[in-house]
Amino acid sequence: MIYLAPLQGFTDYVYRASYAEVFNTVDAYFIPYISLKNNEIPNKYIREILPENNAQSRVIPQILAKDAAEFELLENVLTDHGYSEFNLNLGCPYPMVTNRGKGSGLLPFPDEIYKILDHFFSQSKGTLSVKLRAGLKSADELKDVVKVLNQFPLKEVILHARVADQLYSGEIDENAFSYAIENLKHKLVYNGDIFSKQDFLDKQNKFHGVDTWMLGRGILMNPLLPHEIKGIELSGKERADLLFSFQQTMLKRYLEIMDNEGNALNKMRQFWSYFAYCFPNPKKAFKHIKKLKALNKYNPTVKSIFNELNG
Ligand SMILES: Cc1cc2nc3c(=O)[nH]c(=O)nc-3n(C[C@H](O)[C@H](O)[C@H](O)COP(=O)(O)O)c2cc1C
Missing domain, CATH: 3.20.20.70 (Aldolase class I)
Structure with a gap:
């Protein structure tokens, strides 16, 4: 267990x-x-x-x-x-x-x-x-x-x-x-x-x-x-899809409960301080997330980080 x-x-x-x-x-x-x-x-x-x-x-x-x-x-x-x-x-x-x-x-x-x-x-x-x-x-x-x-x-x-x-x-x-x-x-x-x-x-x-x-x-x-x-086996694509869906689910839930987007973004920054280790270059991935100033750049930034995982 x-x-x-x-x-x-x-x-x-x-x-x-x-x-x-x-x-x-x-x-x-x-x-x-x-x-x-x-x-x-x-x-x-x-x-x-x-x-x-x-x-x-x-x-x-x-x-x-x-x-x-x-x-x-x-x-x-x-x-x-x-x-x-x-x-x-x-x-x-x-x-x-x-x-x-x-x-x-x-x-x-x-x-x-x-x-x-x-x-x-x-x-x-x-x-x-x-x-x-x-x-x-x-x-x-x-x-x-x-x-x-x-x-x-x-x-x-x-x-x-x-x-x-x-x-x-x-x-x-x-x-x-x-x-x-x-x-x-x-x-x-x-x-x-x-x-x-x-x-x-x-x-x-x-x-x-x-x-x-x-x-x-x-x-x-x-x-x-x-x-x-x-021992649950997953393809590279399945892994990437699950990880992507995880951070999207987190973001959706934080947006539902936080009174403003800035707070939700702060929570996601904290989440990424560990989650960034899913990627080949964790420091670089986290740097991209850390320097986000507004939530509207979150999804494009995350997509580009995930692209590194896929390719
Ligand atoms: C940021 C942080 C917060 C923690 N908060 C708690 C806590 O609330 N209660 C607790 O029993 N342990 C807490 N721990 C200890 C962890 O539950 C765990 O015992 C410790 O990180 C060692 O396990 P790990 O090497 O798998 O992380 C915390 C650890 C960290 C790093």
């Missing part, structure tokens, strides 16, 4: 719905985290969780909370919107978040994680999975966290085996992932640095028994990667 990772600012509901409409090759969609600001949920998070914006068959919202009280508040809002499966974020690496004791900021405090899970499993009817890093500062933190996670009936655990200090670069700690395979009693999902079919095969060879893979940037850079991993 392949899961689409939550990527704040990228895999928003427009992306998820367009992806499902055009490709439909991932088995679950994770909504980027929702969290409280001044004890309230910002509107931008509510839009992301509305049922009408999440029609795919399995969509899992993610909660970023510092303690059981915050978690419960967010869980209640999600329950009111019809969700019964939740994911706890123990991975966000940014100091703005970790300094407030959220995301991977909780990893050095397994007792706090215990309290959140204990509270959830004593009062909730829903199911819960956890997405975590190997540690905040050191992968040694993983050992005590695994002990806590093993005490609860989690649905699954998704591990991005980097420490938070690495952010998104540097080596994945494969020993930490192997440690989790050996010591976690839950289903374990692999996440991190799968950018090609070969990357996937390498990880599959190393980590026997893992059958679910969460992909983030690899899908943003090549939305057809799940096709490749699942």
Whole structure:
């Protein structure tokens, strides 16, 4: 199985719905985290969780909370919107978040994680999975966290085996992932640095028994990667047609929901910062999109970028 990772600012509901409409090759969609600001949920998070914006068959919202009280508040809002499966974020690496004791900021405090899970499993009817890093500062933190996670009936655990200090670069700690395979009693999902079919095969060879893979940037850079991993063969023309239709679907949906074309164009620029990697010269492709001043030049520019793919 392949899961689409939550990527704040990228895999928003427009992306998820367009992806499902055009490709439909991932088995679950994770909504980027929702969290409280001044004890309230910002509107931008509510839009992301509305049922009408999440029609795919399995969509899992993610909660970023510092303690059981915050978690419960967010869980209640999600329950009111019809969700019964939740994911706890123990991975966000940014100091703005970790300094407030959220995301991977909780990893050095397994007792706090215990309290959140204990509270959830004593009062909730829903199911819960956890997405975590190997540690905040050191992968040694993983050992005590695994002990806590093993005490609860989690649905699954998704591990991005980097420490938070690495952010998104540097080596994945494969020993930490192997440690989790050996010591976690839950289903374990692999996440991190799968950018090609070969990357996937390498990880599959190393980590026997893992059958679910969460992909983030690899899908943003090549939305057809799940096709490749699942062995769905496509001609060059079919690939180009699907990719073309994907960005058109995104644009159409952004235009429907944005109050002006400039905002829709900004969202498409952001989308292309990764999507440009579908083309032989990503820097050049992205440069063309970046310098667009108005939406009326978008389609001709995109057509010329796609021409390079075809010819
Ligand atoms: C821009 C960006 C935003 C992200 N937002 C989230 C998020 O909201 N929740 C989360 O659990 N992880 C988030 N992540 C981490 C990804 O879900 C994933 O764990 C990470 O990118 C490693 O997987 P990949 O190498 O397949 O991209 C984010 C990553 C990036 C680059």
